[in-house]
Amino acid sequence: xxxxxxxxxxxxxxxxxxxxxxxxxxxxxxxxxxxxxxxxxxxxxxxxxxxxxxxxxxxxxxxxxxxxxxxxxxxxxxxxxxxxxxxxxxxxxxxxxxxxxxxxxxxxxxxxxxxxxxxxxxxxxxxxxxxxxxxxxxxxxxxxxxxxxxxxxxxxxxxxxxxxxxxxxxxxxxxxxxxxxxxxxxxxxxxxxxxxxxxxxxxxxxxxxxxxxxxxxxxxxxxxxxxxxxxxxxxxxxxxxxxxxxxxxxxxxxxxxxxxxxxxxxxxxxxxxxxxxxxxxxxxxxxxxxxxxxxxxxxx
Numbered sequence: 001x002x003x004x005x006x007x008x009x010x011x012x013x014x015x016x017x018x019x020x021x022x023x024x025x026x027x028x029x030x031x032x033x034x035x036x037x038x039x040x041x042x043x044x045x046x047x048x049x050x051x052x053x054x055x056x057x058x059x060x061x062x063x064x065x066x067x068x069x070x071x072x073x074x075x076x077x078x079x080x081x082x083x084x085x086x087x088x089x090x091x092x093x094x095x096x097x098x099x100x101x102x103x104x105x106x107x108x109x110x111x112x113x114x115x116x117x118x119x120x121x122x123x124x125x126x127x128x129x130x131x132x133x134x135x136x137x138x139x140x141x142x143x144x145x146x147x148x149x150x151x152x153x154x155x156x157x158x159x160x161x162x163x164x165x166x167x168x169x170x171x172x173x174x175x176x177x178x179x180x181x182x183x184x185x186x187x188x189x190x191x192x193x194x195x196x197x198x199x200x201x202x203x204x205x206x207x208x209x210x211x212x213x214x215x216x217x218x219x220x221x222x223x224x225x226x227x228x229x230x231x232x233x234x235x236x237x238x239x240x241x242x243x244x245x246x247x248x249x250x251x252x253x254x255x256x257x258x259x260x261x262x263x264x265x266x267x268x269x270x271x272x273x274x275x276x277x278x279x280x281x282x283x284x285x286x287x288x289x290x291x292x293x294x295x296x297x298x299x300x
Contacts, residue, residue: 024228027232032232035278036239039236039278041173048170049167061153063081064153065150069124073148077148086131087129091130095124185289187289225293226286227286228286240267
């Protein structure tokens with residue numbers, strides 16, 4: 001008996017979709033458009049998060065020690081820094097490595113610094129500290145400043161703040177757009193199904209007279225909304241795959257990719273997440289839109 005009821009609801013839902021081809025097609029197109037816009041900002045947000053993680057693995061601070069620090073003091077400071085909660089990696093740079101790095105930096109003029117090698121080297125040893133979370137950079141710097149034998153700590157505040165502001169801005173914009181698109185999609189589905197309900201109002205009235213419950217009448221329309229939502233989600237994912245792969249292929253072959261080592265996510269890396277989010281959105285929007293459209297015709 002239960003199987004027959006489910007079969008009836010599904011068949012009625014599919015029948016409604018096929019019967020109202022024009023309204024269904026219009027809903028699909030508009031929902032696809034809104035989902036594609038959402039998908040665009042969603043993928044931008046995911047790539048920003050991916051890039052931020054890459055930057056976090058490289059970006060950090062440089063801790064300079066006094067020139068006369070002993071090996072034991074250097075070792076102790078390294079262990080103290082490694083023990084901090086938000087520190088991912090600590091790389092030691094000796095005085096010799098520091099002066100050689102400066103010589104390489106100045107290119108053909110680097111030979112002028114050869115007079116400052118050996119005992120005349122004015123540079124002290126240092127540590128390059130990378131972080132697990134850039135938002136904790138100021139806190140980590142404050143803790144390192146309190147350690148012994150630390151001369152100064154260089155932190156690229158402007159770079160870090162710019163990256164954090166960019167990431168937060170993308171998240172806020174994506175969140176606002178998601179909310180707006182959900183509201184628009186619910187409104188579209190509700191109005192589409194409302195047309196179907198209005199066209200079948202006499203049939204619904206007869207069903208109520210013969211004892212059909214509100215749930216029995218409502219569910220075929222909910223199934224119709226879910227079907228429209230799922231179809232819109234699958235079609236949007238298909239279009240998003242084509243568009244996204246085209247864009248990242250253009251980026252990979254552009255001059256920007258040759259100058260910047262940061263990578264973007266391939267669609268296969270985010271496919272599971274995108275399809276899950278889209279199906280949840282499609283089913284959720286379709287269900288809510290259907291319920292809203294029925295409130296005028298059924299007692300709730």
